[in-house]
Every structure is written in structure tokens, then in C-alpha cells.
Amino acid sequence: MLIKSGRFTASVVFVAILTNGASAFPLYLPKSCPTAEWSSTATTFANKSEIRSRIEGIFIDNNNTVYVIEIHESQILIWHEDRIRPMIIKTVTDLSSISTVFIFNLDEIYISGVQERVVKWMPSTDAYVYVTNTGTECDYVFIDIGNFLYCSMPIQGRVAKRWLDGEMEMMTVAGTGKIGSAPDELQLPNGIFVDTNSDLYVADTLNKRIQRFSLDDRNGETVAGKGSSDITIVLNRPLSIILDSDKYLFISDNGNNRIVASGPNGFRCLIGCDGRGQQSHQLLLPVRITFDIYKNMFVINDRDQILKFDWQKDSCKNVPLLIAANYSSILTQNHTKFSRTIFHQSEYHYETIEVLVDENGFYILTANSSIDLYGQLYKHYFDILNPVHNLIAWHGKCCNKDQFRFTLELLTDTKYILVVTTYNPNMTGPFSVTVFGPNTVHLERTGMEQFVKSTYTSALTQDHGKYFPPSCHTTLGSYYEAIQINVNESGLYTILTSIENMDRGMTVYIYRHDFYALIPYGNLVPQDDICGMDNRAHIAFKFLAGMRYVLVVSTCTSLELGSFSVTLLDVSSAAHSRYSSELTTNSQQYDKDCNNEYYYYQTVQLIAPASAYYALSAGKSSSIDIHIYRNHFDPLNPYKNIIEVNRQSCSWSTEIKHTVHLQSSITYVLLIITSSRSLATSFSIDIYGPTNTTLEHFVDNSTYCYVGGPCNTQVRSIGLTLDDILRFEVKRHRSMHHQSLPIKIAGAFTVIMFIAGVVNSACSILTFQNVKSRAVGCGLYLLASSVTSLLTITMSTIKFWFVVVTHMDKSIRLSVLEGGCKSIEFLLKLFFYWDAWLNACVAVGRGMNVYKGVSFDKEKSKRYARWIIFILPIMIVGTIIHEPLYRHIFKRKVTHSLQETSKDSYTWCITSYPQSVEDYNRAILFIHLLGPFFANLLSSLFIIIGSARRRAEAQRQQSYRQHIREQWDEHKQLVISPMILLLLSTPRLIISLLSGCMEVSRHTWLYVCGYFISFTPSILVFVVFVLPSNSYRKIFKETFFRICKRQR
CATH class of the missing domain: 2.60.120.380 (Jelly Rolls)
Structure with missing residues (x-):
């Protein structure tokens, strides 16, 4: 039946892939590993500036195109890969009730809820085809590999399907149509997923569980949450479910504000493990989850924001099977008991073990015992009163040698608490814990705080009275129960509340002396409203001995029913x-x-x-x-x-x-x-x-060195680079004509130095390419130095203009920035150090000539020089090869808050070393800058002293001191030259040792001048070595005039 487009009321949209009448599996199923991790902090993929109304559904196709339904605007937002802004497709259908999206083929979009039917919309022809009649609201649609359309019906508590290639009617495959918690019943079914085996997974929201229904089996198996045959996880209103290629579960645990996943080592928390909130590492009522083809996770957060958590590619690692620690103990009747869940009684003996590691890395924690064990791992601390808080991993199996097993990353700056307890209640026995990992692990038993605890458990039913509680919100009347409290000792007490089978939670009011339902404000102790989405609350209150208190337990919404528990803890006198x-x-x-x-x-x-x-x-x-x-x-x-x-x-x-x-x-x-x-x-x-x-x-x-801005920072390491000096001086998006005066002058000075360097190197090469100047090894060193000085001044010029241009123009590709960031500074140091050591080799060669005298072997000197020129760069590279690993591009995004769109971005080249590498760099810096100086100085002094001693032996008519003075007058430039070169290189040494925290913007001139002065030795080879030498100067003139004659 074909109809033209009109205005309908739709409740759910879900789009599948259809190819020539046959279907392919529509979802990308990521392949992960037991140690798979996603970044703990989110980047905002889309927020209120782009999504102006409520969203419920998201789908990513195999081309990495993201599709989102914007409900009240009745439009589809499409982000193609590498596009920042979405393409918008307006629909003519009223999508005000849509709750999810699953899109691949834009010309075959299935929409449910159109007059209690599912329709297929074809945008190219703007036509609708009725597919099936659901008879009720259909909140979630899924099309499996067999081309069966599944529909979750929360109001009726069931899931139905029909085959799209036939005429069959909708048939129920899960649930009975009656609200309940039996294996064949559902209560507000929401997200659904059908795997390649046609097993149906249902997020049974109000039953707080995930149900699996095998093909043609109406009795579901609880695979996660309340009522599971195996101990799995405590869920609170799970809304969506997705499976990876290994059929492990990923669940949006809406009420607990987190994303959890199963794996070969049990369940673990992936995202939102630090409690609810709106910070970048927290979630607030996550609705849907999905993955792109790069395994990045996308989460619809609070129905108005899409967060992206990047897949950590290096998180899948093999843990070395080296025993890092062993621990043995015995669980006895004297051990404290606790409850794994918030609501149930304490029935499990446990022992807490502090876990500290000496090295960041992946570790395996496993246990062995004659009894069945269960393990729970916490970050920072374990709260016995709220065993779900800080929980990051939990696992245990019945009748298994490895009673529990965790494979996860542990950090040196974090304390972990391992809670060893039993799989079955009220059990005792010995156990041992073994940890495998890359380095030593410290396991130490910790003591737990003791409480005097009183617990009251009951249930609110329709037989309870009603009253209008004095809460912060408006209610129409709620069921309540009044509990009398008397304490034996005045002090600060903690009231813990927990609920079960309540959607919106409970609240507690405290009255002194008496309570009257018709007088809700009489005798009321002013306090705070604890209504919220969590099923547990903490209230600290000072009770006085001898006074009667009445604790009134009520619900946060009108006429709600459910079980509750109130625990009063006497922490101590206040x-x-x-x-x-x-x-x-x-x-x-x-x-x-x-x-x-x-x-x-x-x-x-x-x-x-x-x-x-x-x-x-x-x-x-x-x-x-x-x-x-x-x-x-x-x-x-x-x-x-x-x-x-x-x-x-x-x-x-x-x-x-x-x-x-x-x-x-x-x-x-x-x-x-x-x-x-x-x-x-x-x-x-x-x-x-x-x-x-x-x-x-x-x-x-304490000093922390940052680049970037608030909430978007990168730690800086020691040492200033040209990037640091010019970072805030270059005006972005401006041409060179509109740059500041220091940048213009520095640019001009760079060009002048480059021209001077080219002239210097050309003259030096003219001199030392002559065979006469290379009669000994010193000539080869100077020829090589002429080339390296040219390379040094060229790289310094490239460095300056690369920094300036990349700061002026942000359109340059990231790969170019990354390559320049890692390579240019590295090559600049290589040529600079190479040139300095070649100059030192010249001085050492001259010293050897003086030492050997007439027995000096010129041919051997040249042979050694060739080897040294070849080996020097290899040795220098060996000392600085690590530097590109610690240089990277840092991109700062300027945002107003997590919910806002990025306004601008800054890309900087950052160098950040660990402390041990910083110490090594300091040593290498001194070696490469002071080593050539001392080689020059000592060789020069040796030449002067050695020559004076030889003459004193041959010419005894003059004293040794007179010969020293004559040699000094003749060779003093050999001592003065290295001192001048050292003095010119000193600014580079100082700048390299300065703290990265230095504020350079106030003294940019000083740092820029110092930086360029440090490269002047590279343009002084001709001045230092050729002009003072009569023989070299003569060879230069001969070569120069010979070339001039050839040109004529």
C-alpha cells in the first residue's frame, strides 16, 4: 500500500540495510579484548547549539556516517566523516514521539507509531509504505539479519516481530502482555538487540535486568542484572543494549549514570565510573550507545547531548605472565559481612586488600580457593555502605579453579582496594591471590571502619496512609511510613536509605517529638530534599539522647509503591x-x-x-x-x-x-x-x-607548566624552544605584513643570517675543496664543517618560518604539523652538534700534528678523518634519537563548557619529557655544547705549550717563558676562537635549561636575540678558520680567481 506523505504522529524510527530484497547485518560490531579501554574523558560530538530539541536515537553506518533524529524539529542530522557540521534532512512527518534511530540507507527509513503502525519512508520519492500494524506504541525497532522486524512495546510489556519478506502478522516473541518479573514477563522493555544467532536481548528497564530470549523460546534468561542465575551486576533502569562481535554486552545503565560491559573476566565499568555529573568524565542519564568503525563509543547523554569516547588503541596488550605478588589468608566467621548490593542484607564475609603498583601497565589479578570466591576491585577506596561506588571490576564463577580473574590497567598514582568475598553467602575458608604483571605489586590487608548499625526494612503499599510531604517539589499526595527513632548517645549519625521497585526514588523527613500527617510542617527539622534518580541517599544528622524523633519515609512521586530500607549508623559522638x-x-x-x-x-x-x-x-x-x-x-x-x-x-x-x-x-x-x-x-x-x-x-x-587554557591544558617540560618563544607573539590568521614588529625584525634577521650563512659556506667550500687545503685530516674536517654549517643555518631558517607560518595559518594539515614538529628540531640539533664536534676535531688534529712533529702521518690523518666524519652523526643521533618520541602536536580547543561547541582551536608543538629523560637531556646538552669547547681549548693550549717546549729545546738562547709568550702571540687566536664560539653558544645553553614555565611574552626580544645569536658560529667558519690562516687565505684567493677567469 503506497501513500503520499502527510502529517503523522510517530514514536520510534529505526532504519535497516536492504539490498536486493536481502538484508545484511545493519550494525558495526566492534572486536575488542579483555583489556579494552576508552578514554575516560569525553569530547562533545554534538550539543545544544546543533541539537535544539530532544534526541533519543543514533546510528553510525559502515562509512562512519553518523545519523541522529532530532525529534521536535522533525529532521534527520547527518554527519559525514571528517565533517564538523551536520547535513539536515527535513521530514514531513511529525516525529515528536520518536525515541531512537538506526539509519544506513537514506531511502529506506522505518518509522513506528504512525497510527499504531510501522511505515517505511522513502525520501527520494517522498512516499510512505505501510509495513505492519503494531496495535500499540512501539518504542524501539530492530531489523535482524533474517529481515525480521522486531518491535518493543513497553506499555504492553512485550516484544513482537514480523518477517518483512512475507505477509505474516506481528507475533509476540518476548513477554506475555502482562507486566511482571517472571522469566517470561517484562516490565517496560526498552532497547532491543538481535544477534546473528537470532537471540533476542531486551533491556527490561523496570525489572533492572537484561533478558535473552533464544529463538522460539518465550522464557527469558537473565544475563545481567537482578535475578541472574550467576552473580553479574547491579543495574538501575538499563535503557539500551548492544553486543560486540564476541557477543559481550555493552549496557547504558541509565539510573547508575554509567556504561558497563561484560567480558571473559566478568563485568566492568567503562564510562561514568566516578558518579553522575556533567563533567567530561561523567555521565548524566545515558540513553543510547553505539560505536563507529574505529571502535570509538558514542553516548546520548541526558537526551540533549552526544558524547564521544575515543578507543584506546594501545589498551589491548598481552600481560606478561610474571608473578608480581602473592597473598594468602583465611575468611573466618570473625570477618565482617557485607551486602554486594545496596538493598539486600549483609550475608557475605569479606577481606579488603590494598593494591599498589610500581609501574603503570596491565595486570592480571586472580584467586584460588577450596571455596567459591567472588572478587570486586575498587578505585581509591571501598565504601561498605555503598558497594557500587568506585567499583571498576567484579567477577566470580561457581566451581572454577580461577575463582575470579581481572585483566586491567593499574596506575602507580592510584590506590586500589580488592575485596575478596565468597560466591555463596555465609561461607568461610582459605584463599590465595596471585597477581601477574610487568613489575612488583604490593598487596596489604587493610582494616575497615566499624559502625553500630540499625536497619529497618519495609514496603510502601496501598494500605499505607497518604500525606503531602514538605518537599522541594510539588506532589499530589504520597504514601508514607513513620518510624520512631531513639538514640542512647548524642552524636552525629548517618542515615542511609535504599529502595527497590521505585522509579523516582524516596525521601526522608525528620520530626522532633511528634508527627502529624495533616501538619507536615509541624515539628519538622529543616533539611534538604534528597529526591533524585539514585536509589540510595546519605543524610548526616545530629541526634540527641533522650529526645524522640520520627523518621517519615515517603516517595518522590505521587502514589508510588515499593520496598525500602533505612539504616541508622552511629559513627560516633559528633x-x-x-x-x-x-x-x-x-x-x-x-x-x-x-x-x-x-x-x-x-x-x-x-x-x-x-x-x-x-x-x-x-x-x-x-x-x-x-x-x-x-x-x-x-x-x-x-x-x-x-x-x-x-x-x-x-x-x-x-x-x-x-x-x-x-x-x-x-x-x-x-x-x-x-x-x-x-x-x-x-x-x-x-x-x-x-x-x-x-x-x-x-x-x-607548586609549579605546573602548561600550555593551552583552563580545562584544556598540556604539561610543558623543561627547556624553551622557538615554539615556546614565538607562540603568543605570532598573530593568528594575519599575513606577515600585519604581524608585530618583533616578528618582522626577526624574519628579516633570519633572512640576513641565511644569506650570510650561504656566503660563508660557499667561501669555505671553495677553500677546502682544493686538494692543497686537504693535505691533512684538518682540511677534511673543515670541508665537512662547511657543509654542516650550511645545513644548520638552513634548518634554523626553516624552523623559524615553519613556526611562524603554522601559527599564522591553521588550515595546514595535521600530518604536516606533526612531521615538522618531530623532525625539524631533531635535524637542527643533529647538524648543530655535528658542526661543533667537527670544529673540535680540527683543533685535536692540529694538536696531534704538534705532538707527532716530523713523524706525523698525513695519509693516516686523512683516513681517520673520513671515518670520524662518518661516525660522528651516527653517535650524535644515538644520543638524541628519543627526542621525536616526546615531541607531539597539542591541539587546544577553546570552549565555554562541555555543552558548548568549540569556538576555535590552537595547534602547538609541545616537548614533554619524564623526569629521568630530562636529567639525561641536561647531561647530553652539556656534553654536546661544552665538549667541543674543552676539546678546542685544551688542544689550543697543548699546541702553544708543545710548540714552545720544542723550540726551547732547539733554541736554548731564549728562556721557556719567552718561547711561551712568542707562541701565544702566534697562536692566541686558537684559544680566543673557541671562547668566542662558546660565548655565542651560551644563549642556546641557557635557553635549553630554562624552565618551560617561564613567561617569555614580556621579554620576547631577549629570547629571540639569544636564540639567533646561538647560531652565529655556523656562519663564522670562514672568518674563524680561513681568514686568520695565511695558507688557507692564499688557497681561497687562488681558487676564487681561477673560477673568475673561467667565467670570462
């Missing part, structure tokens, strides 16, 4: 610490949001003697914000080291509280910043916890 100060116009400033708007701030060192939860309050001051950093706060990179803080505030209360878990082994930096630009204010910070904390104002004077 200790109170206060820090007061003020932010003034003299305070430090930094770019808080990376948009060139600066705010006053103050840093306070925070040390917690005990590892526990602490409450931080800024009182009723709304003029400041508080952030906490681990170890160090870097104003140029404010997202680095920041830790997640539970921030509570409410519209009817100006007080802002923060709850955070602090470790006694870590020094924290408390950042107090003004909430408005250029605002000066006083403030007080109160901290409550089990012990008094140490708060001390400090200014971090």
Missing part, C-alpha cells in the same frame, strides 16, 4: 570543626566554568583523622560554593582530582549541606569559591564528623 575567613579582591581567581569568567577562591587543607562520613555546611551563606579535591587542586584543570559530594539544598532553606566520605590516608583540598563573579564575601565552614578535622588555609605554590 565532633565539630569550624573554619572562618573571607574572600576579597586580593584573593586568588580561577576560571570556574572554563569560559574565561573568573571567580575568587580560597583553598583550605582538610585532614580527617578517621575514615568516615562527614557533613560540611556553609550555614545560610548562599554566596559561596564548596568543592573537595583529592590531594591537589589545579586551577588550570578544575575537573582533575575533584571528588563526588552529596550536596543537599532546598528552595525554602538557604542552608547548603554536603555529605562526603573522607579517608584518613588522603589529604583533601577544600575549595571555597564565590557563587558570583567578582563577589567578595565572608564565610564560615562547619564540619561534623566522628573526630575533629584539621583545617588550614594554604596557597599551593
Whole structure:
């Protein structure tokens, strides 16, 4: 049935590949490895400046073309590879209900929800073909390799399919049409995926699981999440599922704000492992995931942003099977128990082991035991009260020799906690842990903090009463339960809440003495609203002994039902610490949001003697914000080291509280910043916890060398290069005519030096190509030096103009920039050092002539000279061969925030060495610059002293001192010349040793002059060696006049 285009209401779009009536598998399935990693920080592929309405779907074809449906604008956005801006295709269909996209062939687009049907839209003819009648809303469509169209129907709790090459009607393949959690039931099915074996995978969102349905089998198997036959992973509202070529799962765990994946070594967290947020390393309600042909991961974040996480090509490595550490222990009844999930009771004995490595690299952690073990690896610390937090890998199998096995990258500057527990509850027994890796690993058992814990578990049902809670949001009435609390000791307590089977979460209100549902504000303790998308919340509160409290548990949305648990932890008697100060116009400033708007701030060192939860309050001051950093706060990179803080505030209360878990082994930096630009204010910070904390104002004077701008930086190493000197002096997108006066003069000076160098080398080559001047080895050295000096001055000229032109014109290809960055400086050093050592060889050769006297062998001298000229560059290259490896292109993108489009970009050549390589470079620099000088100086002194001694033996009528004086008058230029050359090279030595943190923009003239002066020895070969020598000067004149006569 063919119809012309009109206005419809569509709910889902999904596009498949169809070729001559047969289908090919429409998705690119990446091939990864157990150690596969993606960059922890995202780049923004598309944001609100390009996507002005809600998006739900994304697809990338085999040509790496990206397709996105923009719902309210009713249009398709298409990014072809290497294109920054999308091509826009307007549709005539109302796409206001579309939730996903899967596009390859632009002329065959399947749209579901058109009058409860699926239609195929053909843009080339602007026509629609009805495909099938779904009878209900179809939120996700998938077309498999057999050309079957699958449709997920969340309202009916089922998935149906039909064959596109036949007349069959839609048939249910998963779910019963009844909402439930049984193996054959679904509750709000969302994303679906069908593999090449026709196995159907369903993101069973509200059941918090991933179901697999084999072909013609209506009973699903839970492969991930709640109810899995094997211990896998805790999911919270999974929305989409995709498989790789090895059939490992990639899941957008929407409620936990992360992307997780399975593998041969269990599940692990890939993206968003540091909690929810809007920073570049965090996710906020991820909706869909997909991959491009380069294995880069694309994530739809919060339905209005597409983030790209780059595939780390070097992450697939074979771990050397060298035992790096062994650890043995026994789990006993005396070991503490905990729950792997947030909601369930503590039933598993466990032991925590601190893991530290001496070398960055990939390691294998595995265990062996007579009982079935389960392992969980955490980054930074393990929170027994929230076992999902900081969790990066977890694995365990029943009845397996390798009880758990992790293969992952570990870093030297990070502490890891390995939790060894049992696969089955209430088990004990011995175990051993073995670590394989490239270097030593330190395993040490750690103690855990102890709590007095009281837990209350219940469920809100329709039999519970309703009331209107005094929350920050509007509700129409919620079910609630009131719990009486009495404490035996006054102090700070932590209330932990967890929920199950609730979509929007729960909230808690605390009342003193009595609670009346009809008087929700009576006796209410002012506090913060904890409603949100997470299923667990922490509240720090000071309870007093002898006072009756009522804890009212309610839901965040009206008439919601579900189970809940409330745990009251007595951390200890409350200790109170206060820090007061003020932010003034003299305070430090930094770019808080990376948009060139600066705010006053103050840093306070925070040390917690005990590892526990602490409450931080800024009182009723709304003029400041508080952030906490681990170890160090870097104003140029404010997202680095920041830790997640539970921030509570409410519209009817100006007080802002923060709850955070602090470790006694870590020094924290408390950042107090003004909430408005250029605002000066006083403030007080109160901290409550089990012990008094140490708060001390400090200014971090540690030096960090950066190029780039806030939130987009690159560490600079020691030593200034011409790139560093001219980086901020060259005006971008301007011709040479519009450049500053220093650049113009430097350009002119470069041309003059190049002309002088060419003339110098030409005259020198004329002199030393004559056979008479090459009677001994010194002549060969000088001939070679004439060539290397020409190459040196040529490369220095190329270097200057390469830096200037590449800074003026940003259209130059990246490959050209990368090649020039790595090669030009390397070749310049090679020719410069080669020339310097050849000059030294001249002095040494003269010294040997004086030492041998009449027995000096001229032929042997020339033979040695040829070998030395050939070997010298090889030896020099051997000392600097590493330098191109540490020189790379750094591209700075100027952005206002993660959500904004890049406004401009700067490309710089950066040199960055590790400390050990810096020390080596200093030694090599002194060798190549001071070595030739001392060789020249000592050889010259040897010539003077040796000649004087020989004459003193032959002419005894004069004293030895008189002969020394005569030889000095005759050969003093041999001593003065190397000193002049050293003096001219000194600026290069100084510039090379200067810190990369130097601010050169204020003294550009000084650095530019010093840089060019250091190359003047390369244009002085003729002046230093030919003009002072009567024989060389005579040979030059003869050669020059002979050439002139030939021209006539």
C-alpha cells in the first residue's frame, strides 16, 4: 500500500540495510579484548547549539556516517566523516514521539507509531509504505539479519516481530502482555538487540535486568542484572543494549549514570565510573550507545547531548605472565559481612586488600580457593555502605579453579582496594591471590571502619496512609511510613536509605517529638530534599539522647509503591570543626566554568583523622560554593582530582549541606569559591564528623607548566624552544605584513643570517675543496664543517618560518604539523652538534700534528678523518634519537563548557619529557655544547705549550717563558676562537635549561636575540678558520680567481 506523505504522529524510527530484497547485518560490531579501554574523558560530538530539541536515537553506518533524529524539529542530522557540521534532512512527518534511530540507507527509513503502525519512508520519492500494524506504541525497532522486524512495546510489556519478506502478522516473541518479573514477563522493555544467532536481548528497564530470549523460546534468561542465575551486576533502569562481535554486552545503565560491559573476566565499568555529573568524565542519564568503525563509543547523554569516547588503541596488550605478588589468608566467621548490593542484607564475609603498583601497565589479578570466591576491585577506596561506588571490576564463577580473574590497567598514582568475598553467602575458608604483571605489586590487608548499625526494612503499599510531604517539589499526595527513632548517645549519625521497585526514588523527613500527617510542617527539622534518580541517599544528622524523633519515609512521586530500607549508623559522638575567613579582591581567581569568567577562591587543607562520613555546611551563606579535591587542586584543570559530594539544598532553606566520605590516608583540598563573579564575601565552614578535622588555609605554590587554557591544558617540560618563544607573539590568521614588529625584525634577521650563512659556506667550500687545503685530516674536517654549517643555518631558517607560518595559518594539515614538529628540531640539533664536534676535531688534529712533529702521518690523518666524519652523526643521533618520541602536536580547543561547541582551536608543538629523560637531556646538552669547547681549548693550549717546549729545546738562547709568550702571540687566536664560539653558544645553553614555565611574552626580544645569536658560529667558519690562516687565505684567493677567469 503506497501513500503520499502527510502529517503523522510517530514514536520510534529505526532504519535497516536492504539490498536486493536481502538484508545484511545493519550494525558495526566492534572486536575488542579483555583489556579494552576508552578514554575516560569525553569530547562533545554534538550539543545544544546543533541539537535544539530532544534526541533519543543514533546510528553510525559502515562509512562512519553518523545519523541522529532530532525529534521536535522533525529532521534527520547527518554527519559525514571528517565533517564538523551536520547535513539536515527535513521530514514531513511529525516525529515528536520518536525515541531512537538506526539509519544506513537514506531511502529506506522505518518509522513506528504512525497510527499504531510501522511505515517505511522513502525520501527520494517522498512516499510512505505501510509495513505492519503494531496495535500499540512501539518504542524501539530492530531489523535482524533474517529481515525480521522486531518491535518493543513497553506499555504492553512485550516484544513482537514480523518477517518483512512475507505477509505474516506481528507475533509476540518476548513477554506475555502482562507486566511482571517472571522469566517470561517484562516490565517496560526498552532497547532491543538481535544477534546473528537470532537471540533476542531486551533491556527490561523496570525489572533492572537484561533478558535473552533464544529463538522460539518465550522464557527469558537473565544475563545481567537482578535475578541472574550467576552473580553479574547491579543495574538501575538499563535503557539500551548492544553486543560486540564476541557477543559481550555493552549496557547504558541509565539510573547508575554509567556504561558497563561484560567480558571473559566478568563485568566492568567503562564510562561514568566516578558518579553522575556533567563533567567530561561523567555521565548524566545515558540513553543510547553505539560505536563507529574505529571502535570509538558514542553516548546520548541526558537526551540533549552526544558524547564521544575515543578507543584506546594501545589498551589491548598481552600481560606478561610474571608473578608480581602473592597473598594468602583465611575468611573466618570473625570477618565482617557485607551486602554486594545496596538493598539486600549483609550475608557475605569479606577481606579488603590494598593494591599498589610500581609501574603503570596491565595486570592480571586472580584467586584460588577450596571455596567459591567472588572478587570486586575498587578505585581509591571501598565504601561498605555503598558497594557500587568506585567499583571498576567484579567477577566470580561457581566451581572454577580461577575463582575470579581481572585483566586491567593499574596506575602507580592510584590506590586500589580488592575485596575478596565468597560466591555463596555465609561461607568461610582459605584463599590465595596471585597477581601477574610487568613489575612488583604490593598487596596489604587493610582494616575497615566499624559502625553500630540499625536497619529497618519495609514496603510502601496501598494500605499505607497518604500525606503531602514538605518537599522541594510539588506532589499530589504520597504514601508514607513513620518510624520512631531513639538514640542512647548524642552524636552525629548517618542515615542511609535504599529502595527497590521505585522509579523516582524516596525521601526522608525528620520530626522532633511528634508527627502529624495533616501538619507536615509541624515539628519538622529543616533539611534538604534528597529526591533524585539514585536509589540510595546519605543524610548526616545530629541526634540527641533522650529526645524522640520520627523518621517519615515517603516517595518522590505521587502514589508510588515499593520496598525500602533505612539504616541508622552511629559513627560516633559528633565532633565539630569550624573554619572562618573571607574572600576579597586580593584573593586568588580561577576560571570556574572554563569560559574565561573568573571567580575568587580560597583553598583550605582538610585532614580527617578517621575514615568516615562527614557533613560540611556553609550555614545560610548562599554566596559561596564548596568543592573537595583529592590531594591537589589545579586551577588550570578544575575537573582533575575533584571528588563526588552529596550536596543537599532546598528552595525554602538557604542552608547548603554536603555529605562526603573522607579517608584518613588522603589529604583533601577544600575549595571555597564565590557563587558570583567578582563577589567578595565572608564565610564560615562547619564540619561534623566522628573526630575533629584539621583545617588550614594554604596557597599551593607548586609549579605546573602548561600550555593551552583552563580545562584544556598540556604539561610543558623543561627547556624553551622557538615554539615556546614565538607562540603568543605570532598573530593568528594575519599575513606577515600585519604581524608585530618583533616578528618582522626577526624574519628579516633570519633572512640576513641565511644569506650570510650561504656566503660563508660557499667561501669555505671553495677553500677546502682544493686538494692543497686537504693535505691533512684538518682540511677534511673543515670541508665537512662547511657543509654542516650550511645545513644548520638552513634548518634554523626553516624552523623559524615553519613556526611562524603554522601559527599564522591553521588550515595546514595535521600530518604536516606533526612531521615538522618531530623532525625539524631533531635535524637542527643533529647538524648543530655535528658542526661543533667537527670544529673540535680540527683543533685535536692540529694538536696531534704538534705532538707527532716530523713523524706525523698525513695519509693516516686523512683516513681517520673520513671515518670520524662518518661516525660522528651516527653517535650524535644515538644520543638524541628519543627526542621525536616526546615531541607531539597539542591541539587546544577553546570552549565555554562541555555543552558548548568549540569556538576555535590552537595547534602547538609541545616537548614533554619524564623526569629521568630530562636529567639525561641536561647531561647530553652539556656534553654536546661544552665538549667541543674543552676539546678546542685544551688542544689550543697543548699546541702553544708543545710548540714552545720544542723550540726551547732547539733554541736554548731564549728562556721557556719567552718561547711561551712568542707562541701565544702566534697562536692566541686558537684559544680566543673557541671562547668566542662558546660565548655565542651560551644563549642556546641557557635557553635549553630554562624552565618551560617561564613567561617569555614580556621579554620576547631577549629570547629571540639569544636564540639567533646561538647560531652565529655556523656562519663564522670562514672568518674563524680561513681568514686568520695565511695558507688557507692564499688557497681561497687562488681558487676564487681561477673560477673568475673561467667565467670570462
